[in-house]
Amino acid sequence: MLVFWHRIxxxxxxxxxxxxxLSLVAVFIMAQALxxxxxxxxLNVVIGSTIKSINERIDVAIFFKETTLEADVLQLxxxxxxxxxxxxxxYVSSQAALDKFLEENRNRKIIRSIIPEQESFLPASLEIKVxxxxxxxxxxxxxxxxxxxxxxxxxxxxxxxxxxxxxxNVSGFIQRSSVILAIVLxxxxxxxxxxxxxxxxxxxxxxxxxxxLVGATDWYIRWPFIIEGMMYGVMATLFTxxxxxxxxxxxxxxxxxxxxxxxxxxxxxxxxxxxFLISLQLVVGLVVGGMSSYWATRRxxxx
Amino acid sequence: xxxxxxVTKHYGTHKVLDNVSFTIRPQEFVILxxxxxxxxxxxxxxxxxxxxxxxxxxxxxxKDIHLLKDKYxxxxxxxxxxxxxxxxLLQNKTVAExxxxxxxxxxxxxxxxxxxxxKILELVGLKGRGNSFPRELSGGEAQxxxxxxxxxxxxxxxxxDEPTGNLDPKNSWEIAKLLLKxxxxxxxxxxxxxxxxxxDLMNKRVxxxxxxxxxxxxxxxxxxxxxxxx
Numbered sequence: 279m280l281v282f283w284h285r286i287x288x289x290x291x292x293x294x295x296x297x298x299x300l301s302l303v304a305v306f307i308m309a310q311a312l313x314x315x316x317x318x319x320x321l322n323v324v325i326g327s328t329i330k331s332i333n334e335r336i337d338v339a340i341f342f343k344e345t346t347l348e349a350d351v352l353q354l355x356x357x358x359x360x361x362x363x364x365x366x367x368x369y370v371s372s373q374a375a376l377d378k379f380l381e382e383n384r385n386r387k388i389i390r391s392i393i394p395e396q397e398s399f400l401p402a403s404l405e406i407k408v409x410x411x412x413x414x415x416x417x418x419x420x421x422x423x424x425x426x427x428x429x430x431x432x433x434x435x436x437x438x439x440x441x442x443x444x445x446x447n448v449s450g451f452i453q454r455s456s457v458i459l460a461i462v463l464x465x466x467x468x469x470x471x472x473x474x475x476x477x478x479x480x481x482x483x484x485x486x487x488x489x490x491l492v493g494a495t496d497w498y499i500r501w502p503f504i505i506e507g508m509m510y511g512v513m514a515t516l517f518t519x520x521x522x523x524x525x526x527x528x529x530x531x532x533x534x535x536x537x538x539x540x541x542x543x544x545x546x547x548x549x550x551x552x553x554f555l556i557s558l559q560l561v562v563g564l565v566v567g568g569m570s571s572y573w574a575t576r577r578x579x580x581x
Numbered sequence: 582x583x584x585x586x587x588v589t590k591h592y593g594t595h596k597v598l599d600n601v602s603f604t605i606r607p608q609e610f611v612i613l614x615x616x617x618x619x620x621x622x623x624x625x626x627x628x629x630x631x632x633x634x635x636x637x638x639x640x641x642x643x644k645d646i647h648l649l650k651d652k653y654x655x656x657x658x659x660x661x662x663x664x665x666x667x668x669x670l671l672q673n674k675t676v677a678e679x680x681x682x683x684x685x686x687x688x689x690x691x692x693x694x695x696x697x698x699x700k701i702l703e704l705v706g707l708k709g710r711g712n713s714f715p716r717e718l719s720g721g722e723a724q725x726x727x728x729x730x731x732x733x734x735x736x737x738x739x740x741x742d743e744p745t746g747n748l749d750p751k752n753s754w755e756i757a758k759l760l761l762k763x764x765x766x767x768x769x770x771x772x773x774x775x776x777x778x779x780x781d782l783m784n785k786r787v788x789x790x791x792x793x794x795x796x797x798x799x800x801x802x803x804x805x806x807x808x809x810x811x
Contacts, residue, residue, distance in 0.1 A: 279688075281688050281689075281690055281691075282688050285685055484669070484671065485671055487669070488669055488671065488682070489682075489686060490655075490658075491629075491658065491663055491669070492658070492659070492682070492683035492686055492730065492733075492734075493655040493656060493657075493658035493659035493683075493686060493687070493734070494655060494686040495652070495655045495656075495686075496651070496652070496655070498655075498686060
């Protein structure tokens with residue numbers, strides 16, 4: 279059995295090398311398809327972790343309507359502090375919010391010139407820290423449905439939800455277009471490998487004829503072609519992984535450092551994700567390469 | 582024992598074999614003669630399981646070879662050596678590699694293959710030529726390589742389809758003698774040929790075919806002078 283596979287692999291490798299440019303084109307097209315599949319998978323992870331990090335902010339701000347009395351807000355603060363899920367509640371008055379805003383924008387003269395320093399137009403708010411990020415929603419709901427519901431104008435939770443919604447829309451669009459692109463590229467890769475194997479079968483037809491005459495089994499004849507197709511997949515995976523590593527180091531990481539896409543301390547791309555990505559490429563590459571050459575042997579190999 | 586029982590083969594409406602029956606006994610040497618298109622090559626294809634008869638059956642030791650499942654056909658073919666007029670050697674492999682190629686298919690380990698190849702090349706008179714390429718050989722030598730390759734599985738039957746078709750008289754006779762030698766060692770030989778001198782010199786059983794029919798079967802035959810088989 280070992281001898282069998284040794285010979286099959288030797289034959290496949292020899293054919294792969296002899297095909298030269300044909301092999302290279304097949305690998306290149308396959309690599310493009312894998313690249314798109316990988317970018318798609320990575321994008322999912324980036325967006326997923328961004329959404330998670332937005333949700334994980336432990337504090338939420340409750341903004342009140344302008345007509346709300348400070349006494350009511352303070353009353354609410356005392357009640358909220360008693361809730362089990364709430365760790366800390368801070369009152370930010372309208373004026374305090376303005377002071378904070380001005381402080382943050384102290385170098386921007388235009389803003390300073392148009393904003394009055396005394397009459398605050400910013401709403402008062404309560405900044406609530408919860409014990410567990412997953413409790414934020416229930417705390418906000420409790421506030422919104424309780425006695426003080428009429429006082430609340432909006433919460434930062436809703437802002438977050440809007441951002442998340444936008445992210446999901448963008449990622450949905452990118453995903454749909456990448457899926458189409460990936461399908462097109464995979465189809466092209468299938469056809470190119472099919473054709474490469476067909477040409478290989480044609481150039482080796484005499485050898486195949488003799489193999490049949492001396493009693494080679496169907497699979498002894500067929501396997502080298504299928505393995506050759508799979509080799510295109512393996513080579514393309516190697517190529518794509520190198521490209522992705524370069525792309526990550528050169529573009530994605532600097533971008534993440536400057537824009538802080540993820541605020542959580544963990545790296546977005548964990549080791550297990552990298553392993554997953556390489557396995558994904560390998561599986562796609564092996565399946566596409568193996569399938570198209572199997573298909574070619576079925577069509578063009580008379581056994 | 583190979584038996585053809587009322588074998589008929591059609592290609593579409595064209596009948597290439599018509600009710601052919603004969604028996605080849607173990608270790609026999611049978612010469613098949615007939616003009617081009619008489620059905621010799623079709624008969625060989627049927628025997629190699631490359632084609633199936635339209636009617637009738639071919640049995641080996643009582644077993645119908647066309648009832649074999651596809652997956653057993655390769656193993657069946659290893660029991661039958663076959664050589665052709667055009668040798669069918671791989672030009673990019675050496676003599677030894679061409680012979681070894683057949684054994685590799687069977688899954689024999691490399692060191693055993695080397696031993697076998699050496700022995701078989703000696704048998705066909707090509708000792709020491711293992712590293713030559715087919716283009717460096719004469720026609721007679723190339724056919725010996727093909728015979729060596731056909732013999733590596735120690736087949737019970739050797740089929741030679743016009744093996745001397747591309748050879749001069751001297752080389753033809755050398756190949757004929759080699760086939761007789763192989764036959765004397767116990768292998769049944771079926772030789773399809775146009776070569777009158779060889780048929781006459783061998784003095785073996787001759788089956789004559791014409792238009793798909795078996796017209797004569799003589800135990801000690803000569804080339805039939807009534808026909809111009811060329």
